[in-house]
Amino acid sequence: MTQLNSMVELLARQASDHGDREAFRFLPERNAAETTLTFAELDRRARAFAARLLRQAVPGERALLLFLPGLDFVIAFFGCLAAGVIGVPLMPPRRAGGRDSSAEVIADCSPRLALTSADLAAARPDLAERFGADLAWITVDAATEATEHAASVPAPGPDDIAFLQYTSGSTSSPKGVMVTHGNLLADMEMIRVAMRLSAQSTSVGWVPVYHDMGLMMGVMLPLYIGALSVMMPPASFMQRPLNWLRAIGRFRAEVASAPNFAFDLCADRFRPDLMEGVDLTGCKVAMNAAEPVQAETVARFAETFAPYGFEIAATFPAYGLAEATLMVTASDHGAGPVQQRISRAALLRGRAAAPKSDGDAQDVVASGRVLAGQRIAIVDADSREPRPPNRVGEIWVSGDNVAPGYWRNPEATEATFHARLAGDHDGAHWLRTGDLGFLDESGALYVTGRIKDLIIVRGVNHYPQDIERTVQNAHPALRRDWGAAFAVADAHGVERLVLVQEVERTLRHGLDLDVIAARIREAVASEHEIAVHDIALIRPASLPKTTSGKVQRTLARQLWEEGRLERV
Amino acid sequence: MARLKTDATEAQIQDWCCTYLARALRLKAEKIDRTATFASIGLDSAEALFLVSALEDWSGLDLDSDTAYEHPSVAQLSRFVIECIQAQSPGR
Numbered sequence: 001m002t003q004l005n006s007m008v009e010l011l012a013r014q015a016s017d018h019g020d021r022e023a024f025r026f027l028p029e030r031n032a033a034e035t036t037l038t039f040a041e042l043d044r045r046a047r048a049f050a051a052r053l054l055r056q057a058v059p060g061e062r063a064l065l066l067f068l069p070g071l072d073f074v075i076a077f078f079g080c081l082a083a084g085v086i087g088v089p090l091m092p093p094r095r096a097g098g099r100d101s102s103a104e105v106i107a108d109c110s111p112r113l114a115l116t117s118a119d120l121a122a123a124r125p126d127l128a129e130r131f132g133a134d135l136a137w138i139t140v141d142a143a144t145e146a147t148e149h150a151a152s153v154p155a156p157g158p159d160d161i162a163f164l165q166y167t168s169g170s171t172s173s174p175k176g177v178m179v180t181h182g183n184l185l186a187d188m189e190m191i192r193v194a195m196r197l198s199a200q201s202t203s204v205g206w207v208p209v210y211h212d213m214g215l216m217m218g219v220m221l222p223l224y225i226g227a228l229s230v231m232m233p234p235a236s237f238m239q240r241p242l243n244w245l246r247a248i249g250r251f252r253a254e255v256a257s258a259p260n261f262a263f264d265l266c267a268d269r270f271r272p273d274l275m276e277g278v279d280l281t282g283c284k285v286a287m288n289a290a291e292p293v294q295a296e297t298v299a300r301f302a303e304t305f306a307p308y309g310f311e312i313a314a315t316f317p318a319y320g321l322a323e324a325t326l327m328v329t330a331s332d333h334g335a336g337p338v339q340q341r342i343s344r345a346a347l348l349r350g351r352a353a354a355p356k357s358d359g360d361a362q363d364v365v366a367s368g369r370v371l372a373g374q375r376i377a378i379v380d381a382d383s384r385e386p387r388p389p390n391r392v393g394e395i396w397v398s399g400d401n402v403a404p405g406y407w408r409n410p411e412a413t414e415a416t417f418h419a420r421l422a423g424d425h426d427g428a429h430w431l432r433t434g435d436l437g438f439l440d441e442s443g444a445l446y447v448t449g450r451i452k453d454l455i456i457v458r459g460v461n462h463y464p465q466d467i468e469r470t471v472q473n474a475h476p477a478l479r480r481d482w483g484a485a486f487a488v489a490d491a492h493g494v495e496r497l498v499l500v501q502e503v504e505r506t507l508r509h510g511l512d513l514d515v516i517a518a519r520i521r522e523a524v525a526s527e528h529e530i531a532v533h534d535i536a537l538i539r540p541a542s543l544p545k546t547t548s549g550k551v552q553r554t555l556a557r558q559l560w561e562e563g564r565l566e567r568v
Numbered sequence: 569m570a571r572l573k574t575d576a577t578e579a580q581i582q583d584w585c586c587t588y589l590a591r592a593l594r595l596k597a598e599k600i601d602r603t604a605t606f607a608s609i610g611l612d613s614a615e616a617l618f619l620v621s622a623l624e625d626w627s628g629l630d631l632d633s634d635t636a637y638e639h640p641s642v643a644q645l646s647r648f649v650i651e652c653i654q655a656q657s658p659g660r
Contacts, residue, residue: 029632029633030630030632031630233633235617235633235634236633238617238618238633239617239618239620239621239633240621
């Protein structure tokens with residue numbers, strides 16, 4: 001390939017090389033007609049849409065992308081790229097109240113445009129009012145685009161911002177990662193090599209496009225390699241998880257990407273009658289990323305779907321983050337999951353070592369090795385010294401895929417993107433991921449937690465996920481995956497453990513809160529050797545979570561401090 | 569997809585929903601307030617989709633994924649389902 005400078009050039013090349021080939025296919029819910037876009041159609045409609053954008057905005061201005069699942073998003077997204085308008089994918093806010101960060105995102109990126117589809121505009125007339133009168137709304141519409149001439153703007157260069165990716169971190173201060181065309185092309189090429197992809201590498205996905213994984217794996221990567229991307233609505237997967245696998249079989253898809261929970265859900269909802277005739281032998285890359293990869297899940301999924309041709313060798317754990325465009329480490333193609341059994345006690349002290357007993361053993365799954373073209377370092381966050389293999393530290397990343405920073409946020413950019421290793425005088429900038437992990441001797445990365453959520457009691461590091469699991473196992477009335485453990489400083493500045501935990505609806509007479517609290521205290525004390533400062537048992541569905549289902553511990557702590565938890 | 573349950577009654581659908589919710593949320597079926605919103609009894613958005621999906625299997629209907637949002641209580645959902653069944657039953 002000759003050197004490409006932007007995703008716009010790439011789309012033009014795909015359109016001229018094989019314009020008639022199908023690029024995207026959308027499988028709607030129920031029996032609505034499937035929609036498709038060829039490479040040529042996408043190129044033409046994106047350029048026509050760009051012309052519409054440029055009547056109301058100039059290159060460099062921001063455009064919110066608010067879409068229901070479907071191909072209109074793809075047209076609008078590439079329309080923004082062709083116009084040089086910076087797209088900002090956003091989850092359409094839920095109808096009723098609900099926490100989300102859309103108001104904060106709008107305040108942060110001050111968009112000129114809001115782009116949407118006719119179906120969402122009709123279903124949600126409230127959005128225009130909610131988002132303020134300053135926005136010009138433009139609806140993707142085939143008939144209007146058919147009458148447009150392609151926009152003529154200078155093609156973007158590799159350093160130009162392609163879009164802003166708002167991370168789903170804290171709601172109060174969202175940060176927009178400025179992903180450039182150069183970042184995209186660099187990361188896509190690394191992924192292509194790691195996954196051994198070709199123009200025949202069809203993928204089937206349902207992860208929402210306002211998440212980095214859905215956008216990259218469902219839209220950008222397929223376009224980059226010139227392969228078909230089959231897209232499903234997220235709700236369609238949640239309602240009928242096996243439809244994902246059926247679609248993988250139907251299209252002989254080679255690539256399927258999802259967070260760990262999705263693989264669990266497929267195994268949970270397995271029904272032989274729904275899997276009849278499904279052939280998964282074509283699936284060579286089942287990417288598991290975006291949340292901790294669980295050994296139990298990987299084994300269970302492979303076992304459940306082996307009769308349908310799924311091979312465990314296709315299991316493809318990976319690690320990445322929006323600040324690095326998407327992917328940082330990935331498994332060896334065709335090698336399957338790599339895991340080891342390590343000591344829980346040693347891990348708490350920041351080391352990977354052999355377990356001393358069965359009770360001390362914990363299975364951890366590797367997220368693969370750093371992709372060719374990037375560098376990774378495990379660093380002591382305080383001294384900024386690199387750590388040797390099998391020592392836990394903060395994961396630092398460097399490479400052409402690392403974004404230049406956060407939108408209009410020089411402080412956060414400096415702190416996160418411009419880190420330097422101690423004693424390193426060559427001036428190399430590193431991205432601090434905020435994630436913790438260790439490398440084994442072969443260079444495989446094991447992600448073990450998040451630096452900010454770490455609970456340090458008497459010099460011992462505790463991962464909140466572990467304590468939460470203990471809490472949830474302490475009593476059947478406690479909801480799995482719906483608890484938060486965090487540290488607060490007491491009057492003496494000593495870190496104390498606070499637990500927030502949702503309670504299942506239970507028999508009125510059977511639910512003795514004192515008994516439950518007592519069991520929790522006992523379990524946490526005996527398994528983690530920590531005395532609990534406070535236990536807040538709260539109503540179901542009142543714990544804050546991100547749109548991707550991650551527990552928001554910082555927000556839970558804030559609610560606890562402000563006394564705003566819905567205690568039972 | 570199962571055969572359409574043309575003989576279902578509204579009361580039967582309500583009972584089915586309560587039985588399902590009782591199991592999913594560990595409640596006693598008779599304690600479920602049939603007019604309370606699903607959110608208020610602890611059903612999250614994923615669980616709401618699972619309810620719709622189970623209801624499809626039981627009723628033989630093809631339901632949208634936002635059915636439990638549009639009809640957010642046992643009473644409202646059952647009303648909607650019986651109307652769908654009647655609309656699709658032959659010989660009406």
